[in-house]
């Protein structure tokens with residue numbers, strides 16, 4: 001399947017039925033798996049054989065879908081998690097521990113920002129945030145002896161900045177650490193960060209991958225390119241014996257291709273248990289089967305709406321990387337030649353009052369704390385997700401009170417534009 005194009009992988013990668021087996025992925029709705037002897041099961045507990053014993057760690061349905069996502073991203077191994085939050089936490093915590101340091105783009109999803117800046121800080125993991133626009137010198141200056149990972153988002157939610165993956169990867173590698181990229185917004189249909197040097201890719205599959213607002217989920221993909229053993233002093237968890245598995249060393253036993261995901265499953269999934277349910281993995285797979293058909297439509301609608309908004313007198317500013325003149329247009333042309341996603345943000349003159357009355361008049365766009373599914377939706381951060389902040393704090397965070405984020409779904413673009421036009425009147 002690896003020689004096939006992206007659309008064929010969306011439909012067929014990850015699961016190949018044998019003679020007389022179900023064409024669709026079977027939902028293995030079982031917490032546990034049966035063995036003939038304790039020796040057979042013991043081999044699984046020692047990581048001497050691969051197989052399933054308990055769905056808190058692994059389930060076949062999840063593995064079919066994870067294998068599809070690995071194929072889409074051009075990675076060598078992947079796993080599903082219960083949410084995007086769990087995916088980003090696991091990806092970082094798999095190589096960081098108390099005393100580690102992370103370099104992260106400041107332009108990332110609020111939940112991930114909080115995870116890194118507040119919750120992981122309580123675990124003794126520090127972070128230095130850098131601007132996504134940082135120069136090479138500024139980037140290099142952010143690293144410390146205890147830096148273990150660099151993190152960013154291909155297209156940031158909600159700021160819609162585009163990460164210079166190439167530049168961030170070079171800085172990470174010159175300091176002997178991997179680059180982790182959250183690729184939720186473009187999906188592998190529009191960008192494959194591994195091709196630009198990223199080592200680990202994460203997803204909130206809740207967004208376009210599911211695409212129907214039906215199931216919360218996440219995924220982690222390993223490129224298999226990062227040489228852990230070449231930096232063994234930095235990554236003791238991968239390069240030194242694990243006492244909880246009779247002293248196996250992941251990077252030795254499973255190699256560059258297997259170490260990261262095996263450790264993440266065997267340790268973090270075992271201990272934290274943030275597994276995706278097989279039912280949700282099945283629903284996610286239905287979304288993946290049409291991802292390559294849906295993404296171009298989201299992009300078409302996003303671009304049409306962005307162009308329309310740009311022409312409106314009441315609109316102060318439009319952010320959409322695919323829009324000529326956008327600050328990230330050149331980076332978007334390089335990394336997202338087929339477009340990015342259907343999320344657009346814009347600022348209304350008249351601040352939060354104007355935003356509130358505008359949103360009340362929308363009929364096709366619904367007010368929701370969500371983005372990236374088939375149905376168009378909108379949100380004013382100042383009166384919802386960021387409502388505890390004053391206008392001054394909002395301005396400092398780069399979120400004007402009149403900013404509205406819209407997610408263009410799969411409806412006809414004429415109806416989306418007419419809805420916005422009516423509300424702008």
Ligand SMILES: *Cc1c(COP(=O)(O)O)cnc(C)c1O
Nearest residue numbers: 083084085109157184204206217
């Ligand atoms: C939504 C989102 C997340 C968090 O994912 P959940 O599935 O909601 O836990 C992480 N990163 C990005 C870019 C997101 O948009």
